[in-house]
Amino acid sequence: MTHAYLSVAGISAGLAVLIMAPSFLGEYELGFMVSLMSYVTLATAWAMFSGPTRYISLATVAFFGIGAYTVAVLNEALPYPIVLVVAVCLGALLATFVGFATLRLAGIYFVIFSFGLAELVRQLITWFEVNITGTLGRYIFLPFETQHIYWQLLALAVVTIGLGFWIRRTRLGLALKVIGDDEVVAAHSGIALARTKVMLFVLSASLMTLAGAIQSPRWVYIEPTIVFNPTISFLTVIMALLGGATRLWGPTLGVIPLLIIFEWLSASFPDHFSIVLGVLFIVIVFALPKGVLSALEERIAKLRKERVT
Amino acid sequence: MLVSNLLFGLVLGGTYALVALGLSMQYGISRIMNLAHGEFMIAAAFCAYILFDYANLSPLVTLFIAPVIGFGVSWLIYTVMMHPLVKRAASRGQLEADSILATFGLLFVLQGVMLVVFGSDFTSYSYLNTPVNIFGVIIAASRVIALVLSLTLGGGLYFLITHTRWGATLRAVAFSPESAPLVGIEVDKVARTAFAIGGALAASGGVLVSMFVTFSAAGGVVFTMKALIIVIMGGVGNLMGALVAGLTLGVIETFVTSYVDPGLSLASTYLLFIIVLLWRPQGLFGSARS
Numbered sequence: 001m002t003h004a005y006l007s008v009a010g011i012s013a014g015l016a017v018l019i020m021a022p023s024f025l026g027e028y029e030l031g032f033m034v035s036l037m038s039y040v041t042l043a044t045a046w047a048m049f050s051g052p053t054r055y056i057s058l059a060t061v062a063f064f065g066i067g068a069y070t071v072a073v074l075n076e077a078l079p080y081p082i083v084l085v086v087a088v089c090l091g092a093l094l095a096t097f098v099g100f101a102t103l104r105l106a107g108i109y110f111v112i113f114s115f116g117l118a119e120l121v122r123q124l125i126t127w128f129e130v131n132i133t134g135t136l137g138r139y140i141f142l143p144f145e146t147q148h149i150y151w152q153l154l155a156l157a158v159v160t161i162g163l164g165f166w167i168r169r170t171r172l173g174l175a176l177k178v179i180g181d182d183e184v185v186a187a188h189s190g191i192a193l194a195r196t197k198v199m200l201f202v203l204s205a206s207l208m209t210l211a212g213a214i215q216s217p218r219w220v221y222i223e224p225t226i227v228f229n230p231t232i233s234f235l236t237v238i239m240a241l242l243g244g245a246t247r248l249w250g251p252t253l254g255v256i257p258l259l260i261i262f263e264w265l266s267a268s269f270p271d272h273f274s275i276v277l278g279v280l281f282i283v284i285v286f287a288l289p290k291g292v293l294s295a296l297e298e299r300i301a302k303l304r305k306e307r308v309t
Numbered sequence: 310m311l312v313s314n315l316l317f318g319l320v321l322g323g324t325y326a327l328v329a330l331g332l333s334m335q336y337g338i339s340r341i342m343n344l345a346h347g348e349f350m351i352a353a354a355f356c357a358y359i360l361f362d363y364a365n366l367s368p369l370v371t372l373f374i375a376p377v378i379g380f381g382v383s384w385l386i387y388t389v390m391m392h393p394l395v396k397r398a399a400s401r402g403q404l405e406a407d408s409i410l411a412t413f414g415l416l417f418v419l420q421g422v423m424l425v426v427f428g429s430d431f432t433s434y435s436y437l438n439t440p441v442n443i444f445g446v447i448i449a450a451s452r453v454i455a456l457v458l459s460l461t462l463g464g465g466l467y468f469l470i471t472h473t474r475w476g477a478t479l480r481a482v483a484f485s486p487e488s489a490p491l492v493g494i495e496v497d498k499v500a501r502t503a504f505a506i507g508g509a510l511a512a513s514g515g516v517l518v519s520m521f522v523t524f525s526a527a528g529g530v531v532f533t534m535k536a537l538i539i540v541i542m543g544g545v546g547n548l549m550g551a552l553v554a555g556l557t558l559g560v561i562e563t564f565v566t567s568y569v570d571p572g573l574s575l576a577s578t579y580l581l582f583i584i585v586l587l588w589r590p591q592g593l594f595g596s597a598r599s
Contacts, residue, residue, distance in 0.1 A: 054402065056409055101583055105590050107402065108342065111409055112541060113582070115344065116534040120579050127572040230530070234417060241410070271425050278417030285410045286393070 018154055022147035030146050034218065036259055037153035038211050042232070043240040043251035044160045045207035048167065049200045050237075051245035052176035055107045059098070059114035060236040062121050063091045063205045065228040067212030069125060072138040072222040080142065084213050091209025092202050094121075099198035122228035129224070136224075142217045152214045160207050164248050167200075176200060231274070235262065238281045244291020253292060313446040314563050320452045322559020323459035324518045328532060329539035329551045330463055331510030337546030338483045338503035340404055341391050344412040346536055347529030348419035349379055349508050353515030354524045355427055361434050368436055372458065372516045376509035383508025387501045390415070395500070416530070423526035433523040451520040459517055466510070467548050479503060483546050531575065538582045544592025554593060 022030055042060055050057050070087035078086070098117065102110040129136045167173040175196050178186040187193055212227065219226060235258065243254030261280075265273050288295050328350055335343045353375040360366040360374075390411060398404035437451040470476035481489045482499045489496050518524065539558055543550025558578060565577040585593065 054406055056406055058413070101586050105586065108405060109541065109586060109590070111342070112534075112537045113586075115537065116531075116575070116579065119531065119534070120575055123572060123575050127570060127576075130572070131570065234413070237410070237413070272421065274417045274424070275421035278414045278419075278421060281414030281417065282390070282411055285407060285414065289397075289407070 015158070019151070022150060027146065030150055032259070032263065034146060034150050034153060034215065036255060037150065037157045038215050039235065039239060039255045039259055040157045040252050041153065041160045041211045042208055042236045043243070043255050044157070044164055044248075045204045045211075046236050047240040047245040047247075047251045048160075048164050048207075049197075049204035050240070051247075051250075052173075052180040053107075053197055053200070054180055055103070055110050055197070056237070057114045057201075057204075058111065058233055058237065059117040060208055060233040061228055061230060062114075062118040062233075063095065063208035064212035064232055065118060065224070066091050066094065066121065067209035067214075068216035068219070068222060068227040069212075069224065070209075071142075071213045071216040072140050072227075075140050075142055075217075084210065087213040088206050088209055092206045095202040095205030096198065099201045100194070103197040103201065104194040118228050118230060118233060122224045126224045138222050140217050140220055140222060144217045146218070149214060149218060153211065156207070156210055156214060161248065161252070163203070163207075168248065172196065172200070231277075234277070234281070238277070238284060241281075242284050242288065242292060244293040247291065247293045250291050250293050310567075312444055313448065314567050315560060316443065316446055316448055317452070318560030318563030319556055320448075320456045320521065320559070321563055322556035323456045323463070324514045325532075325535055325539060325559050326552045326555025327459045327463050327517065328511050328514035329536040329543070329555045330466060330548060331507040331514065332533075332536040333507075333540045333543070333546065333548060333551045334503045334510065335507035336540060338479055339387065339391070339500040339507070340395070340401065340486070341387070341408045341504060342405055342412065343504075343507070344409060344533055345415040345419055345529070346412075346507070346511050347531065347533035348416055348423070349383070349511040349529075350515035350518070350532050351423060351524055351526065351529040352419065353379060353512035354519035355423065355432070355526075356512075357516045357519045358432055358434050361436060368516055368520050369454070372513060375512040375516050379512025380505045380509040384501060384505040386415070386508075387504040391504065392497070392501070395497075416533075420527060420529060427526050429526055431523045431525045434519070436520050449521060455517040455520050459514070462510070462513055463552050466506075467552065470548060534575075535578055538578055541582065542585050542593055547592060550592055 021033055025033065042064065046057060046060055049055070067087045070090055071083055074083045074086060098110075098113060102113045126136065167176075175186065175191045178189065178191060179193060179196065183193060216222060216227070239254040239258050240251040241254065242258060243252065244250030258280075262277075265276055269276065328346070332343065332346050335341050335346070353371075356375050356378070357368045357371040360371050361368055391408065394407045394411060395404060398407060437449065437454065439450045440447045441450045441453055442448075443453065470479055478489075478494050478499055479502075481492070481494055482496050482503075486496050486500075489499075535558065539551055539554045542558070543552070543554035558581065561577055561581060562574045566574050569577075
């Protein structure tokens, strides 16, 4: 019991520091914190679906971009909270569609579909803007400073991790675990396979959409190529994998070191950025297939065993 | 107009089919889902461009060089990168996930290298642009050559696999990797060869496509996507299916480009993919095997 109290106290203290962060951080550091919260949300939401089901989604930026672009289109027409709701609805709608088209089939169909989804959405939006509305590129005028965006993203990250925590304790979480272990067993124990997977995918995609929507005012000027940047999908996967996609805190743990490396790389080696990240990715897949957290636990368990014998 | 679009579509579809055949070899026989497949193709396209522009070497000569390099590099990649994953994987699903992740990383490495070397501009060169008259359609000679060559290569491979002893071992591994060793087949060796042939096919597709299409260092992903969709449409492991699906996709894409909007070519590919997924998930030519 004391353990539970301690972790609650620890999390509250950490949260308090994070909420206060804008008062003692400079503009550059706060910008870093905005990316940090954004990627914590994206990686945790990614792992929420891909961790237990082991369906690798390469479509993170499709949803992120939809969120950002919705804000760009509607920011002057509707009040901000309603814009967010519309964005989430659009993201969820696309996820439902993709989910029902692919998730009742083998995992490979989903991966292939998700692989090109962002590019497809980007081309469709570009086509629509060029041919129908005639305005490619939009401005966002919202009265937000960096700290306001930071607080919103912090709240979203907390909600995402909270949801991850909650799902683990519900029937849905249990059902997903069984599906990940063995689909046949899951089907025989009465789990509605497709519906469960789609539900979770929609939830995960909605969170990603929100992350994009909230972060969009940072850009001021938005074009489809800016918000549908495939590097975002790539980074999300690598972060979640590094920490461990099956653990609640795994993705968060993966975000911090990689984001620091990312910042340093894009400043010092802008041209070789994707090469280094690609190599890093391959190394992680080889050396830490289950993530840092699992590897640490295995190491500790091994040490303990050695001490006993 | 109609006939010329059909012809243009077949030319494009022929190279798609060739690249998709390569992917089908890699996924169907070696069980590696290679997301970096299109990068091999683009690399070969750049190879053809450089040899043509600086060494004045015809792409038809490069067509003999690039696939050999593609074969060698793929062989090496399988040995160094994929083989440990195959050995480690406890199940087919595990290998699928690992290979997708590993080749996703490879995609960014290869793309990054090409961006550094060639920049992000679109590139093209003009080879055998002399007009030829076929069925009353004026078409560049290079396109006709590309179509004939891709169909010859694809058809030749199909014949080898369906009619030779060597092809039978490949099919055996594709059909049942567990029982193939029982009849004295070295699964590991066959898988490596198939993966390397896949790389060679991507490279030859790249050389052919470079003769009549502009390409850029970042363009590999779209080709991979189309190849993946063709493989699924034709039925996984079905080579004839991939050939037919590739040609179909090329024709549909050309028609959408010229009659609807060039910006919607990818959308048309996806629409086709969705229809296949909803209607015949086992592929247009696949049997209903689980």
